[in-house]
Amino acid sequence: MASLMELKEIFRSADAVCFDVDSTVIREEGIDELAKFCGVGDAVAEMTRRAMGGTVTFKAALTARLGLIRPSYEQVQKLISDNPPQLTPGIRELVSRLHQRGVQVFLVSGGFQSIVEHVALQLNIPTANVFANRLKFYFNGEYAGFDETQPTAESGGKGKVISHLKEQFHFKKVVMIGDGATDMEACPPGDCFIGFGGNVVRKQVKEKAKWYISHFDELLKELEER
Numbered sequence: 051m052a053s054l055m056e057l058k059e060i061f062r063s064a065d066a067v068c069f070d071v072d073s074t075v076i077r078e079e080g081i082d083e084l085a086k087f088c089g090v091g092d093a094v095a096e097m098t099r100r101a102m103g104g105t106v107t108f109k110a111a112l113t114a115r116l117g118l119i120r121p122s123y124e125q126v127q128k129l130i131s132d133n134p135p136q137l138t139p140g141i142r143e144l145v146s147r148l149h150q151r152g153v154q155v156f157l158v159s160g161g162f163q164s165i166v167e168h169v170a171l172q173l174n175i176p177t178a179n180v181f182a183n184r185l186k187f188y189f190n191g192e193y194a195g196f197d198e199t200q201p202t203a204e205s206g207g208k209g210k211v212i213s214h215l216k217e218q219f220h221f222k223k224v225v226m227i228g229d230g231a232t233d234m235e236a237c238p239p240g241d242c243f244i245g246f247g248g249n250v251v252r253k254q255v256k257e258k259a260k261w262y263i264s265h266f267d268e269l270l271k272e273l274e275e276r
Contacts, residue, residue, distance in 0.1 A: 121185065130168050
């Protein structure tokens with residue numbers, strides 16, 4: 051197991067950095083915001099709490115929550131325009147600095163493609179570097195389920211994305227940054243996990259992560275070390 055010093059060295063010399071989105075790059079949880087917007091916030095929050103207990107697979111929890119929300123295409127677009135996702139302080143500067151150093155930045159999320167692409171646009175991250183779940187709609191805009199073939203629709207999906215990136219781009223060192231257990235589980239195949247508690251603290255992650263931060267400034271300072 052790598053020491054904290056070794057993890058910091060991996061971060062400073064990484065060819066790619068993957069960020070979780072909900073409660074990491076943005077301050078809120080996309081699915082909870084969508085549920086509130088569609089008038090079923092409390093019921094979905096309760097379902098999320100139960101899912102966090104780990105008794106349900108990620109896909110089953112996602113299916114159940116979306117079945118309750120049943121968001122239309124119009125509602126998703128209106129949520130983005132009326133209540134755009136709020137970027138976490140320091141993330142813009144960190145992504146910009148990574149780009150300056152020639153590091154590839156990816157957004158790997160169990161959230162929804164349309165919301166995550168909106169976030170990517172604000173951070174100058176190409177949409178090709180977004181891995182998230184795709185909502186499906188009928189021709190009249192009504193909810194028609196989600197694309198179950200996406201790796202992020204499954205438990206362990208973030209690790210699959212990192213394996214795919216290493217294979218495709220021959221990255222030597224890939225870092226995963228996020229607030230949740232699914233982010234921590236992506237290492238390995240990721241080479242370094244950094245736990246983030248700036249928006250929400252997940253007890254399990256805080257206790258188990260060798261490197262745990264509360265503000266992105268801490269990572270900016272690490273990059274200035276070289």
